[in-house]
Every structure is written in C-alpha cells, then in structure tokens.
Amino acid sequence: MNFEMSSNPQPKVLLFGAGSVGAVYLYLLSKITDTTAVCRSNYDTVKENGFIINSSIFGQGVHFKPNVVRSCEEAAPKTSELYDYIIVCSKAIPGGVPKLIAPVVTPGHTAIVLIQNGVGIEDEYLQAYPNNSIISCVVYLPASQRPAGVITHGEVEKLQIGAYPSSASSVRAQAFTELIKSGGGTAECFDDVQPKRWLKLLINASWNPICALTLSKDTDVLAASSEATEVLLAVMLEIRDIAASYGHTITREEVEFQLGRAQARIPKNAGIEPSMLQDVQASRRIEVEAIVGNPVRMGKEKNVPCVRLEMLYVLVKALDIQISKR
Template sequence: MSSGTRPKVLLFGAGGVGTVYLWLLSKAADTTAVCRSNFYVVKRDGFIINSSIFGQGLHFKPEVVRDCEEAASKAASVPYDYVVVCSKAIPGIVPNLIAPAVTPGKTAIVLVQNGVGIEQEYTDAFDSNPIISAVVYLPATQRPAGVIAHGEVEKLQLGSYPTSASQIPARAFTELIRAAGGTAEFHDDIQPRRWFKLLINASWNPICGLTLSKDTDILESCDEAGAVLLAVMMEIRDIANANGCAMTKEEVEYQLSRAQARIPLNAGIEPSMLQDVQAGRRIEVEAIVGNAVRMGKAKGVQCDRLEMLYVLAKALDLQIGRR
C-alpha cells in the first residue's frame, strides 16, 4: 500500500454493488472505475445512489475509464494497491481484462463476487499478487445506467485466498472499508462464508431465473416446493461439508426461512439471475451452480437436484447467449 498516501483503488464492474463500494471507497482512497456499458452517461453525469442506508439522491462523479489499459496508463508512476472486481463471475474472462492494471507483486485483487471456486483462475494468472476473497450482502440494482437503488443491507466478509496465504492484505482492505464507513468482517477462513451464502444463491438463483418467479412465488406454487427447496439447500450443505466447510441443518433451515418469512408480507425477492434473464444478460451459472456440482461429484456427494438445476441453467444461459 502506498504508505503515507491514500491507497489507490481501481474498481472493475460498476454495477449496483460496485458503485456503492466505489462511493464508499472514494471517502478513504483514490478511486478510478472501469465503466463499460455505462461509460458515457457516467463520464458526463456521474452516478446517483438512492440508498436505504446511506441516503437518497447521493450524487458523485468518479474518475472513469473505458478499460484497464486506460486505467494502467493513468497509473503509470504509482501502481494500483487494489483492483476490486465486482463484475459478474463468468469464468475465463476477467483475469485477462484486468491484467494491464495489475502490477506484479504489488496490486491486491479483491473478488467481490458470488459462487465458489471462483478464485483459482486469479491465482493462476497473478501468482505473485495477493488475492482477497469477499462475500457481499448488498441488494442493489442499476436502472437506468448511472442510477443505483440500494436496499437495507451492506456487509462484506473478507479473507485471504488461499486460506493459508498471508492475512495482511485482506485485513488491510477490511480496515479500508471500515475507514470508508462500510461494514466489513475479516474471516480467518472465508470459504465457509461463501458456502453459507451459496445456500441461497445456488438454489434461488437458478430456480427463480428458470421460472421467471420471485422466491416467495415458488414457495406458494405447490405443496412440494418448500421440501424441494430445502432438499436443494441440503445438497449444497452436503457438498460444503465434504469440502471442509461444516454447516448444520439449522443453518440451512435459517436460510430457507428468510424467504418463508416474507410470504405473508408479499415481499418476494428477484434474485440476480432472474434480473439477468429478464434483461437478456448471461447468468453466472458456472460460478454459482456448476462449480458446486463438480466439487460435489468429485467427493462422491449425491446432488441430483442441484445437477438438474445446473443443466437447466446452463442450457438457458447458452440460449440467452445466442440472442
């Protein structure tokens, strides 16, 4: 980290989640954002954040660039301390895109993404750089470009990848988020937190995306739905357990109960995969479902329902890609 000065942060993926962290980090760091689909509107008008926590109508104009080559040319003398990746976790793409902005042995890469097994391609591509793995709870959508709606939760759980790597970079980034006014927890082992969030992501995301339904609509669709959802989550739990991340049945039931509790409030949630399908965008099927299925099968875990969801979501994703 640039001692004595504010750390230098490049955000990659200025969607809802990324933009809220960009706004927070801009209070404690020198920030630049790679904007792709929203570049022109953000360059001209900046962002507006309407947040249930931080306030309505928050306007800011960050430094924006079109890609990491441009970001690198702006950072020629002082390299980036952090590249914060908030883009979708589609394998095989992002390491190449961020490479120009990553200084070997220096820049820490922070992965603020869903799914499991997403970190290895970064370790492979940047073997001298710290990799920080983060689990994010921050419901946010960007619609139209440059305008972010943010709900009532903001929490980041952080740890090093692999777990045996030095904790110093992840602890430093945790402190940076806190200094910026955000909520960050450091974890000695972040992987169990990834699996715990995966209980909801790998179940609700494909189920809602395939059926174009909110989560509560699924639970109300037929008598079998609640038991099937629990069974899918239990398969994810079994895979997590087989991969060294212990979770109890009570933790699984807690994750399911969050949707059940919203039925009487008529407050169904549209998971990101449903939003993506509705907008015609590719979905994070490998990071959120495929990797878990493969990690389960490698350990001999029975996960027929999750595998069924994987095949369906994979086919849907390919169909979206053809449009």
C-alpha cells in the same frame, strides 16, 4: 510478498465492473482513496455526471465522481502510480476478466479484490497472478442500477473478507477491511472466508436457478405446489453436504432457517426476484458456473450425491447458452 504502497499518499483503487455493488463500494472508498472506474454501458453518463446513490444507509442523492475510463489499457499506471487494489465487481462469469485486468495489475504489488457471489471463483486469478494477493469477499448489499449511473441500495451492507487461499498471508485482506471501514462500510476479516461463501451459496444455488427457470419469485415457487418446500429443502441439504465435504459446516437448523425466511414472506406477498431471474428477464448472461456449476463439480469430486443440484445445473446452463445466442 514484497509490498510497498505507491508514492501517492492515498491508496490507488481501480474498479472493474462498475455496476450496482461496485459503485457503492467505490463511493465509500472515494472518501479515502484515489478511485478510478472502468465503465462500459454507463461510460458516457458516469464520465459526464458521476454516480448518484440512493441508499437507505448512506443517504439519498449522494453524488460522487470517480475518474472514469473505458478499459484497463486506458487506466494503465505510469511507473510511480501503481494500483494498490483492483476491485473486480462484474458478474462472476469465468474466462475473461484476469486477462482484461492485466494492464493494471503490477506483479507483487496490486491486490486483486473479488466482490462477487459463488464458489471456486478465485482460482483463475490465482493462476494468472501467483505473486499477487487475492482477496475474496462475500457481499450482502441489495442494489440495482437504473437508469445508468443511478444506484438504488436497500437497508443491508456487509462485506466478509478473507485471503485466498486461506493459507496465504492475510495482511492485505486485513488492510482492505480497514480501508472499507474507514470509508464507512461494514467489513469483517476472517481467517477463512470460504465457509461464509458456502452459507450464502445455500440461498444462491437453490433459489437463483429455480426462480430463473420458472420465471417466478421465491414465494410463488413455494406456493405453487405442495411438493415445493420439500424439494427446496432437499436442494439446500445437497449444498450443505457438499460444503461439509470441504470442511465447512452448515447445520440443518441454518438450512431450515434460510428456507423459513422465504416461507415467512408468503402471507405478506413479499416475494424476492433473485438476480439470476432478473438477468434472464433482461436477456443477460447468468452466473451459472460460479453459483451452480462449480458446486456440482466440487460435489462430484468428493462423491457427494447432488442429483437435484446437477439437474438444475444442466437446465440453467442450457438457458444461459440460449441467452447468449439472442
């Protein structure tokens, strides 16, 4: 790919999806890059006051003020000010974002960075921008935004980064990894980041729909019936089997370890409300395709039995459609 940095001495970064995760990474990058945020519901507050981050890692009351726009059209670059990176950090809901970011993507130049959960989320970007680097990131960063512009972030921050597809050049993925590290973040670049996506999916595709459908914390699901642990294990093993059919090995021990983490929190009454449960409670659309639908379709393509996961998909898909009608 013919990649040259723009004439601006600092890389130019635009964030699409200025929520809790995106704001933390924009803060780190604001120390070393020229940052712009596309804001929607938090536009007025962030335009006026910037973001405030209360983080167990980066400090309390950390204030920063990026450039703020309402849309990618408004942020469209002048000829010499191309964006080097567009970071997509909205919820992974397919079908719209590749078109929305078109005004800020320069073919052959702008790298598109996806910091989102799920699997199979990259293809629509690759199809829309075949001449741009697609950088796929798995993120561990517990964060929420309440009220608008104020981000609360817990004690973990980790990005696992790789080029998409894994056969593509990793030059831009490596450069992005270094950029995050220069900003004070924790980032590692992998030859193939997809196994990392599947490992995270083990938790997300099991607990997210089950907790959302039952309006329960993970520990409350486990404690509710003597059958629950076995069913959770079976769902996780289906996800493991689908991952294996695509060449990504997750061991039974890793599955049992992940399930054990929730079991260990039962006596401490320290249940977790996964994001899909929080979204349902707030009547927001959920990441049903990225987290449940895509793995089910991928499993069926390879004839991997996944009836439990398929049932969860059917139920949580119907729930998402009902939410969209409210």
